[in-house]
Every structure is written in C-alpha cells, then in structure tokens.
Amino acid sequence: MREVTLVGGGLAGALLALMLARRGLTVTVYERRADLRIERIEEGRSINLALSVRGLHALEQVGLADAVVAQTIPMRGRLIHPVSGNTSLIPYGRTPEQVIRSVSRRNLNVQLLDALAHEPNAIVHFHHRCVGYDLRTRTLTIRDESAGREFRVEAPVVIGTDGAASAVRLALLQSLRMNYSQEFLEHGYKELTLPPAADGSFRIEPHALHIWPRGGFMMIALPNLDRSFTCTLFVAHKGTPGFDQLTTRDAVRDFFTQTFPDAVPLLPQLEDEFFRNPTGGLVTIRCSPWHVNGQVLLLGDAAHAIVPFFGQGMNCSFEDCAVLVELFDAHNGDWGVIFPRFFELRKPNADAIAQLALDNFIEMRDTSADPHFAIKRQLEHLLEERYPGQFLSKYAMVSFHRVPYVEALERGRVQDQVLMELCSQVNSLAEIDVAEALARVQAALARR
Ligand SMILES: Cc1cc2nc3c(=O)[nH]c(=O)nc-3n(C[C@H](O)[C@H](O)[C@H](O)COP(=O)(O)OP(=O)(O)OC[C@H]3O[C@@H](n4cnc5c(N)ncnc54)[C@H](O)[C@@H]3O)c2cc1C
Known part of the structure; x- marks a missing residue:
C-alpha cells in the first residue's frame, strides 16, 4: 500500500511523515491545531525539551540533526540548588561531548514541518481534527475546524501519532479487545x-x-x-x-x-x-496491541505516554519512527508484517522507559541532593573511563548510547543498587577501590 494517513502532525507525526514521504509514499497528515509556522499557538505544555542520542539518531536519518542541534543549548549536567549554600554541578557525561540538549518544542516542530513542506507527495491539513475511525470500513471521520464541517475519508492505512489523548486509540478501544491503563x-x-x-x-x-x-x-x-x-x-x-x-x-x-x-x-x-x-x-499510558492487521498502528505518545523525568518521551517517539522505517525497508513496505513486528520490538522497550522515567522522578527530587549520589556519579564516570566496553551507567545507556531501554532498566537497577550501597559508606571517591566496585557490579549482573 503506497498511501498512508497520519493523524497528528506533532513531533513524531511530522518526522514520520517526512521519513515515509522520502520513501516515495503518498502521505496525508490531519493535524487538529493551526499551522504553528503561521499562527502563534499557546502550547499549553513543556516549552522546551531535552533532546539526546535517540532523538538525534532519528533526525540524522532525515538529514536534520545538524540544523536542529544548531538551535539547541547543550546541558552538561544537573546543577543542584540546595535551600541554602552553594550550587554544585553533577555532570551527565564523562566527556565534553556527552551532553543533553535543550530544544524548543515549537522550533523543532517548525523545522520538521518546513522539511515536510518540500516533499511533493506529502500534505498536511491543519485545523483538521480526527473525531472517529471505523475499522470495518477503513474510514476516518475528520472535522475541519476552520470550515466547521465534518467529513468521512477512506484511509486504508492509518498511523495514529496524535499524542497522549489519541483519538485513533480511542476508536480502537471502542471496537477491539484492547488492554489499556492510565x-x-x-x-x-x-x-x-x-x-x-x-x-x-x-x-x-x-x-x-x-x-x-x-x-x-x-x-x-x-x-x-x-x-x-x-x-x-x-x-x-x-x-x-x-x-x-x-x-x-x-x-x-x-x-x-x-x-x-x-x-x-x-x-x-x-x-x-x-x-x-x-x-x-502527569500520566503513564500503557496499551496493547498497538496495531490491527496491516491497517492501523499507534506510535509515539499515542501508544505509550510516559512521565517526563528521564527526558525521553520525544526521544523514544523519534526512535519509534526510526525503527518503523527500518522495518519498512526490510519488509518491502508490507504493513501486515511491519506493524506486528514493530509492536513486538517496541512494546517491551516502551514499558521499560515508562518505568525508568518513574524511577528517575525519585532520583531527581530526593537522591540528587544526597552527597553520596554525587560520589556515585563520579564513580560511574571513572568506571566508564577505566573499563570501556565493560561498564556503562544507566544514564549513559539511555541518553548517550542507544542501548535498548529494557536492558538499560535491567542492568541499571542492579548497577545502581551495588554502587549506591558502596558509595553510601564513604565520604569521597578516593576511598573506593574501583576494580573491586567493577567486580561487585559484574557479580551482581551475573546473578540476575
Ligand atoms: C512537561 C513535559 C516535559 C517533557 N519533557 C521532555 C523532554 O525533556 N524530553 C523528551 O524527550 N520528551 C519530553 N516530554 C515528552 C514529549 O513531549 C512527548 O513524548 C512527545 O511530544 C510525543 O510526541 P508525539 O508526536 O507522539 O505527541 P505530541 O507531541 O503530543 O503530538 C501529537 C499531535 O497530534 C495532534 N492531535 C491530537 N489529537 C488529534 C486529533 N484528534 N486529530 C488530529 N490531530 C490531533 C496534536 O495537536 C499534536 O500536534 C515532555 C512532556 C511533558 C508533558
């Protein structure tokens, strides 16, 4: 099927539309908001976002990484403000290149929509809200909000990139045996x-x-x-x-x-x-399945909204886009094969980053003020430096390397427990035998 309809032209929708249009597909996007390149829209949520390796990797696939990076501000670490006393920086990475980047949600969406506007086989209908989808007849119901009229349109292949309050997901919930939790x-x-x-x-x-x-x-x-x-x-x-x-x-x-x-x-x-x-x-949304035959798929927040504490919702959604088009290339555009495979690959990872994000809230609000936490981060950087290939911190696995989220969650939990236990008994990094720390981590990982 060479035609695909996307509901939602936000971050994931605009990127995916671009990727698919570049593969020669005819792409139609229905977006409920106005064109934010023309009208100033009140965003209503997170004005800026932290962009890291997974998001950048996906942007590289469409040649936009450099242009996007040029519009970001690198953030080298967490700068902790105690109630009284001095601030302190806890670096995110071991090297100067290991930073995360503050990016404007609006600018990023504009850059993606601008690039999409150059694709002759892609069209975005702004002010068009999806209000229903009939699985049986494969038709979307769309409300043109500027003209004040509703119409039905045949859409043999639909991808719901319409965010946490997805209308496509709602339609599937109403007509399928779909598991859902918020x-x-x-x-x-x-x-x-x-x-x-x-x-x-x-x-x-x-x-x-x-x-x-x-x-x-x-x-x-x-x-x-x-x-x-x-x-x-x-x-x-x-x-x-x-x-x-x-x-x-x-x-x-x-x-x-x-x-x-x-x-x-x-x-x-x-x-x-x-x-x-x-x-x-702040909500975590889990649902399954994300697809029906080769007909409908949910992607991005529509499939897996997570809390923002690991700065990964957009990064994960962009990684979704990269994985989907990899599968598209590998399976000759056969959606009947691609959608189930995508779900199989991404669902465990989406569940893992949802959990990592919840865990990170505790770390940010409670643990990051603990001086032993700063020692733990120093120890992690030392382990990464001395034992490349043998140790990566949880933060590095998620934000600087594209280690599958499932592995980052499983390894990260074990590592964190061992290292935090060690660090809570000392007052400085110098008191720790680094080789012994690695041996303990490896032993704990082997026992998993
Ligand atoms: C406070 C906060 C901070 C965050 N910080 C980070 C961060 O630092 N790093 C990070 O990676 N992620 C972060 N996120 C998560 C990130 O915002 C989302 O994961 C990301 O926006 C998901 O992209 P998406 O395209 O799936 O959904 P969205 O960006 O929500 O896009 C959905 C699009 O669909 C449109 N739409 C919705 N309903 C319909 C409909 N019925 N018909 C047509 N169109 C429709 C919407 O108008 C929108 O354009 C944060 C989120 C919040 C709330």
Whole structure:
C-alpha cells in the first residue's frame, strides 16, 4: 500500500511523515491545531525539551540533526540548588561531548514541518481534527475546524501519532479487545519563566539543567535560546505542599521564599504566571496491541505516554519512527508484517522507559541532593573511563548510547543498587577501590 494517513502532525507525526514521504509514499497528515509556522499557538505544555542520542539518531536519518542541534543549548549536567549554600554541578557525561540538549518544542516542530513542506507527495491539513475511525470500513471521520464541517475519508492505512489523548486509540478501544491503563502521578506541574537579565544575558548558568530537589517535590529549569529559562515546578495536586494549598498570591510567595529562596528574585512574574499558567497532569499510558492487521498502528505518545523525568518521551517517539522505517525497508513496505513486528520490538522497550522515567522522578527530587549520589556519579564516570566496553551507567545507556531501554532498566537497577550501597559508606571517591566496585557490579549482573 503506497498511501498512508497520519493523524497528528506533532513531533513524531511530522518526522514520520517526512521519513515515509522520502520513501516515495503518498502521505496525508490531519493535524487538529493551526499551522504553528503561521499562527502563534499557546502550547499549553513543556516549552522546551531535552533532546539526546535517540532523538538525534532519528533526525540524522532525515538529514536534520545538524540544523536542529544548531538551535539547541547543550546541558552538561544537573546543577543542584540546595535551600541554602552553594550550587554544585553533577555532570551527565564523562566527556565534553556527552551532553543533553535543550530544544524548543515549537522550533523543532517548525523545522520538521518546513522539511515536510518540500516533499511533493506529502500534505498536511491543519485545523483538521480526527473525531472517529471505523475499522470495518477503513474510514476516518475528520472535522475541519476552520470550515466547521465534518467529513468521512477512506484511509486504508492509518498511523495514529496524535499524542497522549489519541483519538485513533480511542476508536480502537471502542471496537477491539484492547488492554489499556492510565496511571496519573499524584504530582502535577506548572511552568514559570525566568527571564534574561536587563543586559540580555542568562541570569543563571546556561549549560546545565537546574534542579531544586526538595524531597518529595522539586523545581527544574531548562535554558532557552532567548536567554530565558523555563522553570517547571513539580508538586502534588493535594497535600503539603500541594497545588490545592497554593491558592493565594501570599501562599505562593511564601512557599517559594521558604523553598526556593535563590530562585525568587529571578522570577519577577511569579504570582501572575502561577495563576495564569495551567497546572498540567502527569500520566503513564500503557496499551496493547498497538496495531490491527496491516491497517492501523499507534506510535509515539499515542501508544505509550510516559512521565517526563528521564527526558525521553520525544526521544523514544523519534526512535519509534526510526525503527518503523527500518522495518519498512526490510519488509518491502508490507504493513501486515511491519506493524506486528514493530509492536513486538517496541512494546517491551516502551514499558521499560515508562518505568525508568518513574524511577528517575525519585532520583531527581530526593537522591540528587544526597552527597553520596554525587560520589556515585563520579564513580560511574571513572568506571566508564577505566573499563570501556565493560561498564556503562544507566544514564549513559539511555541518553548517550542507544542501548535498548529494557536492558538499560535491567542492568541499571542492579548497577545502581551495588554502587549506591558502596558509595553510601564513604565520604569521597578516593576511598573506593574501583576494580573491586567493577567486580561487585559484574557479580551482581551475573546473578540476575
Ligand atoms: C512537561 C513535559 C516535559 C517533557 N519533557 C521532555 C523532554 O525533556 N524530553 C523528551 O524527550 N520528551 C519530553 N516530554 C515528552 C514529549 O513531549 C512527548 O513524548 C512527545 O511530544 C510525543 O510526541 P508525539 O508526536 O507522539 O505527541 P505530541 O507531541 O503530543 O503530538 C501529537 C499531535 O497530534 C495532534 N492531535 C491530537 N489529537 C488529534 C486529533 N484528534 N486529530 C488530529 N490531530 C490531533 C496534536 O495537536 C499534536 O500536534 C515532555 C512532556 C511533558 C508533558
């Protein structure tokens, strides 16, 4: 089948459309929002994202990696802000090249849509919302939101890239025996702006992901190209502290003054933004299967929305795109073979990164403030340097190497337990016998 219809022209949809159009397919994309290259759209969520190796690898496949990287800000490590005292940087990687990159969601989507606009066999219909899909007749129901009319269109092959609230997934749920779960975190998030200084410079270190870990909750900040930062506060919806208690300007100011004292002078619009910006929810969505015959497939957040704490939702969705087109090439475009194989390959990995992301919330908000955690990261870098090919940290497996998420989860958990146990007994890296640490890790991995 040389025609394919994508529902959703967000990050994964635009990239996949480009990959498929370049393979000579006729690609039609229905996107519910306006064309963000023309209209300024309120995003409503995460203004910037951390891009790492899996996302970059997929972008390389369409020749866009360099252009995208040029519009990013490298972040070398986590810069920890305690309530009082000095900040400290915990590097992500062992070498200067091992960074993750802050990228604007909007810019990235624009770059992908611009590239797609050059493909004569691809078309994107903006303001077109999918409101239904009939599996039996293979027809989509689309609402043209600018014309205010609804129509049905035959779509023999549909890929749902319509994100966490996928309409395609909903249609499958209604007509198939599909397993489905959505698990909300008790925490929500709120975005706030840390603007540039009066002279236009960054007000805090730009080459880092800032974290204010507070045990049970936290705030983070990622740099933007305009020299502002986007701060994201993650606290429970209910409780102490909780969004349900932060209901007055005084309550918000008091909470920030007590909890994030160094950030308060940098957030001039704190109270205004706090009440103006939405409080987002954080959800893990798992479903199976992701496909029906060679007819429909779910990909990206539509198949597996995860919490954002490993910075992998987009990276994983981009890796989905790369894997799907690899299968397309290997199986001569036979969707009947490609879709089940894709599901078989990606489902265990999607489940693994969902778990890694949940685990990383604990690490970021609680453990990263522990001095033994900094020693553990130093030890991991030393092990990687001394024993290349024998040791990789969990973070490196996920963010700097494309080790399957399943392996990163399984190996990472064992390694973390052994190394954290060692590091919790010492006050500096010098007290640790590195060869002995490797031997313990290897013994624990062998016992798995
Ligand atoms: C706070 C937060 C921080 C994050 N940080 C990171 C990070 O640092 N790194 C990272 O890798 N990931 C991060 N993510 C995850 C990342 O945003 C998602 O994984 C990624 O956007 C998934 O891409 P997608 O194309 O599958 O879905 P989306 O980007 O959600 O795109 C879906 C598209 O489908 C369209 N659509 C929806 N419904 C319909 C419909 N019925 N009809 C037609 N079109 C429709 C939407 O308008 C949208 O354009 C974060 C997420 C959040 C919420």
